[in-house]
Amino acid sequence: MKIESLVKNIDQRVILNDINLTLNPGEITGLIGRNGSGKTTFFRSIAGHYELDHGKIFIDQEDIQSNKILKQKIFYIDEQYNFLSNYTLNKLLVFYQNAYAGFNKEKYLSLTKKNNLNPSFKYRSMSKGMQGLYKMILAICSNAEYLFLDEPLDGLDLIVKKNVLGILLDDVSENHRSIIISSHNLNELESIIDRALILKKNQIQFDYHLEVLRENARKIQMVFKTKKVPQLIKENSRLLHFQGRVVTAIFEHYTDELKKAIQAEQPILFEELPLTLEDVFEVNLAHDESNDCLQGESV
Numbered sequence: 001m002k003i004e005s006l007v008k009n010i011d012q013r014v015i016l017n018d019i020n021l022t023l024n025p026g027e028i029t030g031l032i033g034r035n036g037s038g039k040t041t042f043f044r045s046i047a048g049h050y051e052l053d054h055g056k057i058f059i060d061q062e063d064i065q066s067n068k069i070l071k072q073k074i075f076y077i078d079e080q081y082n083f084l085s086n087y088t089l090n091k092l093l094v095f096y097q098n099a100y101a102g103f104n105k106e107k108y109l110s111l112t113k114k115n116n117l118n119p120s121f122k123y124r125s126m127s128k129g130m131q132g133l134y135k136m137i138l139a140i141c142s143n144a145e146y147l148f149l150d151e152p153l154d155g156l157d158l159i160v161k162k163n164v165l166g167i168l169l170d171d172v173s174e175n176h177r178s179i180i181i182s183s184h185n186l187n188e189l190e191s192i193i194d195r196a197l198i199l200k201k202n203q204i205q206f207d208y209h210l211e212v213l214r215e216n217a218r219k220i221q222m223v224f225k226t227k228k229v230p231q232l233i234k235e236n237s238r239l240l241h242f243q244g245r246v247v248t249a250i251f252e253h254y255t256d257e258l259k260k261a262i263q264a265e266q267p268i269l270f271e272e273l274p275l276t277l278e279d280v281f282e283v284n285l286a287h288d289e290s291n292d293c294l295q296g297e298s299v
């Protein structure tokens with residue numbers, strides 16, 4: 001899927017501005033952004049729930065606006081506005097089979113049975129955990145190429161979470177779908193995603209491939225003789241914490257040369273710490289204003 005120059009305004013306010021993105025098959029992508037940054041608007045725009053103010057979305061080089069059949073390649077359930085509540089699982093199966101030509105009924109029946117989801121259950125009478133599990137089963141069984149999952153693990157207990165993730169990851173290993181998951185729980189995302197998109201100021205401002213990030217980036221805690229952070233550190237890192245003389249910084253493009261240059265500043269303490277997705281999120285978003293002087297490179 002290729003998203004080109006997507007703009008979405010709501011009530012004359014720009015919510016998404018000039019989003020350009022390619023989503024690759026077989027890739028699990030995390031969509032990360034602060035509350036109100038536009039994650040749900042992004043999903044709704046792609047899924048065709050909103051008209052775009054500008055831009056185009058292509059699947060296999062075809063514009064999805066001009067070929068509505070392509071919508072079957074996208075699975076998205078709007079958490080706020082959906083029709084699931086009043087129906088039994090039996091009825092929902094019929095709806096989804098009609099909506100997705102490639103719906104895998106056999107798998108659906110096997111997964112619902114395995115998870116004790118009785119066809120006569122009404123969706124709204126199920127617990128949050130059962131609903132979460134059911135939505136994941138629908139997503140996988142739709143056989144859509146693009147699954148947009150808005151906070152799929154939100155409010156689920158540990159056991160259900162594991163179960164929901166298990167269903168997703170089993171599917172990923174068998175099929176070559178592109179999956180985008182939004183979540184506020186970065187620890188949860190970290191273990192499953194290949195790529196992280198950070199939505200900020202109406203745009204995708206950072207696009208990290210986690211493998212590249214793990215290979216090239218380092219989180220380092222340093223103490224220098226004076227309170228002043230050396231210019232070299234400011235120019236090459238983003239400051240995570242700064243307390244007294246203890247500086248914790250993230251270097252996105254860490255090299256042996258850079259290490260030597262830092263050590264030439266003769267830090268009293270120099271220690272590599274494990275880098276988490278939460279650190280990357282915090283350094284890019286939480287300390288937005290205070291950290292401007294230490295901004296590194298963006299995409």
Ligand SMILES: Nc1ncnc2c1ncn2[C@@H]1O[C@H](COP(=O)(O)OP(=O)(O)OP(=O)(O)O)[C@@H](O)[C@H]1O
Pocket residue numbers: 010011015033034035036037038039040041042
């Ligand atoms: N239907 C609407 N009418 C007016 N404003 C809206 C509407 N939908 C979204 N917005 C505004 O657009 C912005 C982005 O909202 P959106 O729900 O997409 O963010 P989000 O990143 O999904 O937030 P959260 O993480 O809190 O779920 C917010 O400022 C929100 O108030």
